[in-house]
Amino acid sequence: MLQRLARLSWRRSAAAAPLAEALRCASSGSVDITVPLNFWAGKRRRGPEKCNTEDVYEPATGRILCHLEPCGPVEVDQAVKAAKSAFGHWSKMSGMERARTMIEAAHIIESRREEIAEMEVVNNGKSITEARLDVDSARLCIEYYAGLASTLAGQHVQLPGGSFAYTRREPLGVCVGIGAWNYPFQIAAWKSAPALACGNSMVFKPSPVTPVTAVMLAEIYAKAGAPEGLFNVVQGGQETGSLLCHHPDVAKLSFTGSVPTGQKIMEMASKGVKPVTLELGGKSPLLIFQDSDLENAVRGALMANFLSQGQVCSNGTRVFVQRDILPEFVEEVVKRTQAIEIGDPLLESTRMGALVSRSHLDKVLSFVDQAKKEGATVMCGGEPFVPSDPKLRGGYYMTPCVLSNCTDEMTCVKEEIFGPVMSVLSFETEEEVLQRANDTTLGLAAGVFTRDVRRAHRVVEHLKAGSCFINNYNITPVEVPFGGFKMSGIGRENGQVTIEYYTQLKTVFVEMGDVDSLF
Ligand SMILES: NC(=O)c1ccc[n+]([C@@H]2O[C@H](COP(=O)([O-])OP(=O)(O)OC[C@H]3O[C@@H](n4cnc5c(N)ncnc54)[C@H](O)[C@@H]3O)[C@@H](O)[C@H]2O)c1
Numbered sequence: 001m002l003q004r005l006a007r008l009s010w011r012r013s014a015a016a017a018p019l020a021e022a023l024r025c026a027s028s029g030s031v032d033i034t035v036p037l038n039f040w041a042g043k044r045r046r047g048p049e050k051c052n053t054e055d056v057y058e059p060a061t062g063r064i065l066c067h068l069e070p071c072g073p074v075e076v077d078q079a080v081k082a083a084k085s086a087f088g089h090w091s092k093m094s095g096m097e098r099a100r101t102m103i104e105a106a107h108i109i110e111s112r113r114e115e116i117a118e119m120e121v122v123n124n125g126k127s128i129t130e131a132r133l134d135v136d137s138a139r140l141c142i143e144y145y146a147g148l149a150s151t152l153a154g155q156h157v158q159l160p161g162g163s164f165a166y167t168r169r170e171p172l173g174v175c176v177g178i179g180a181w182n183y184p185f186q187i188a189a190w191k192s193a194p195a196l197a198c199g200n201s202m203v204f205k206p207s208p209v210t211p212v213t214a215v216m217l218a219e220i221y222a223k224a225g226a227p228e229g230l231f232n233v234v235q236g237g238q239e240t241g242s243l244l245c246h247h248p249d250v251a252k253l254s255f256t257g258s259v260p261t262g263q264k265i266m267e268m269a270s271k272g273v274k275p276v277t278l279e280l281g282g283k284s285p286l287l288i289f290q291d292s293d294l295e296n297a298v299r300g301a302l303m304a305n306f307l308s309q310g311q312v313c314s315n316g317t318r319v320f321v322q323r324d325i326l327p328e329f330v331e332e333v334v335k336r337t338q339a340i341e342i343g344d345p346l347l348e349s350t351r352m353g354a355l356v357s358r359s360h361l362d363k364v365l366s367f368v369d370q371a372k373k374e375g376a377t378v379m380c381g382g383e384p385f386v387p388s389d390p391k392l393r394g395g396y397y398m399t400p401c402v403l404s405n406c407t408d409e410m411t412c413v414k415e416e417i418f419g420p421v422m423s424v425l426s427f428e429t430e431e432e433v434l435q436r437a438n439d440t441t442l443g444l445a446a447g448v449f450t451r452d453v454r455r456a457h458r459v460v461e462h463l464k465a466g467s468c469f470i471n472n473y474n475i476t477p478v479e480v481p482f483g484g485f486k487m488s489g490i491g492r493e494n495g496q497v498t499i500e501y502y503t504q505l506k507t508v509f510v511e512m513g514d515v516d517s518l519f
């Protein structure tokens with residue numbers, strides 16, 4: 001199935017790139033990608049002729065998957081020019097017309113769901129079950145903003161003497177999207193869908209670690225009838241990213257990634273006074289009160305920590321459990337964590353695949369070592385994992401880890417680990433846990449489990465976080481805004497409010513009488 005779908009899809013691009021034969025896809029360990037991964041003005045394109053290519057790995061096996069050709073100033077400029085030209089046309093279309101193209105793109109994503117999900121797995125290492133949900137979220141986001149495209153409207157304001165003013169919600173122009181590696185296809189869709197719905201065009205730069213699927217989205221928009229240059233992909237790392245941020249024809253920057261990079265993006269944006277959306281890291285608290293439904297609290301804690309091998313910005317990695325239920329909670333969480341099936345991410349039975357890279361795996365494991373040194377107890381996991389299948393032996397696997405006896409000063413409790421490591425802390429009172437939960441510079445998400453409805457709302461009112469969950473965790477319906485407080489970010493993705501981040505308001509005064517001049 002995988003082989004058939006991958007061949008078909010890459011053959012479709014063969015007219016533009018006779019390199020499609022190079023892709024032989026069957027299962028983990030058998031994919032080679034040699035088709036170009038840059039895309040602008042309607043076509044896949046190679047990077048600069050003389051560039052230092054970078055190896056891209058398949059996390060499940062540790063094999064080289066493809067070679068990244070980072071774009072330089074010439075290519076970035078070509079992509080931005082293409083986007084600028086598409087903007088001229090796209091921004092003049094009605095919302096209904098734009099919606100038609102976007103809905104068609106959503107249909108194509110639906111029909112290619114399996115193939116996109118498989119490519120995401122091959123490049124990112126997450127389980128196929130999760131990758132399918134990510135593709136669904138991307139599609140739903142495009143459908144949702146297609147629905148909003150025709151609703152963009154201004155206000156009419158009556159003024160004295162029959163004069164009036166009205167406001168127009170106008171697109172910004174060429175928007176730049178820069179993505180992280182943990183949700184490559186979904187991030188590309190979460191950024192492009194609202195941008196395009198509002199009449200903007202986009203140049204998107206995926207993480208150099210996961211370059212493969214954003215370009216599939218570019219092909220899909222093109223196939224759906226988008227004007228050439230509407231959604232472009234340039235590959236590369238920080239140099240390419242910074243060329244994009246500084247480009248004078250770029251009107252807006254939307255970034256998903258770490259706090260230190262977000263700070264640099266904001267600095268670069270300040271040079272051109274460009275608006276920014278920043279979706280940054282987190283170290284989110286999950287509060288479990290003793291009156292919780294324990295089964296749901298345990299499920300919530302697992303969802304808050306182990307999706308995508310723990311590489312999720314919103315993860316609730318500081319799990320505060322009220323003292324009376326701590327032993328029972330830890331026992332159950334550990335039992336379920338030990339039962340998580342780790343292995344080939346393309347197998348249906350796998351629940352945890354490989355971390356994204358060797359260096360990231362080493363970093364996560366070093367956090368576990370540090371936690372031990374600082375006095376935390378490893379209740380389970382935290383070790384490298386070597387699957388029995390020989391082809392997976394070079395992959396980047398580890399056993400999911402639960403740490404107990406954690407205290408607020410420990411590194412594992414203070415820093416974003418971005419791996420499958422849950423830190424469990426105990427607390428006595430609501431007041432105490434709120435103070436400790438908020439004692440961080442970050443504020444992406446937070447959760448509370450309790451059966452007491454009044455406490456639930458009282459607690460979320462005091463939690464300083466952009467996304468709060470009551471009796472659930474890590475669900476992100478696209479109709480609902482997502483984003484952080486404090487150093488976790490600026491602006492929101494998803495929901496109606498995001499329209500405001502991809503448009504600007506023009507006010508028009510209309511005089512119906514004579515000019516009342518003071519001179
Ligand atoms: N809040 C959210 O929605 C969200 C979602 C996913 C990931 N994240 C965060 O992302 C981080 C992990 O992702 P990462 O390691 O890819 O982050 P990162 O900051 O290292 O890189 C993110 C992107 O920025 C680019 N980049 C790096 N330096 C740049 C520069 N100077 N100028 C322009 N672009 C530059 C990278 O090439 C990449 O595409 C975690 O901190 C995680 O919490 C946040």
Ligand SMILES: C[N+](C)(C)CCCC=O
Pocket residue numbers: 182183307311312313314474475476
């Ligand atoms: C879909 N999730 C799991 C909530 C992830 C949102 C994006 C953050 O990394």
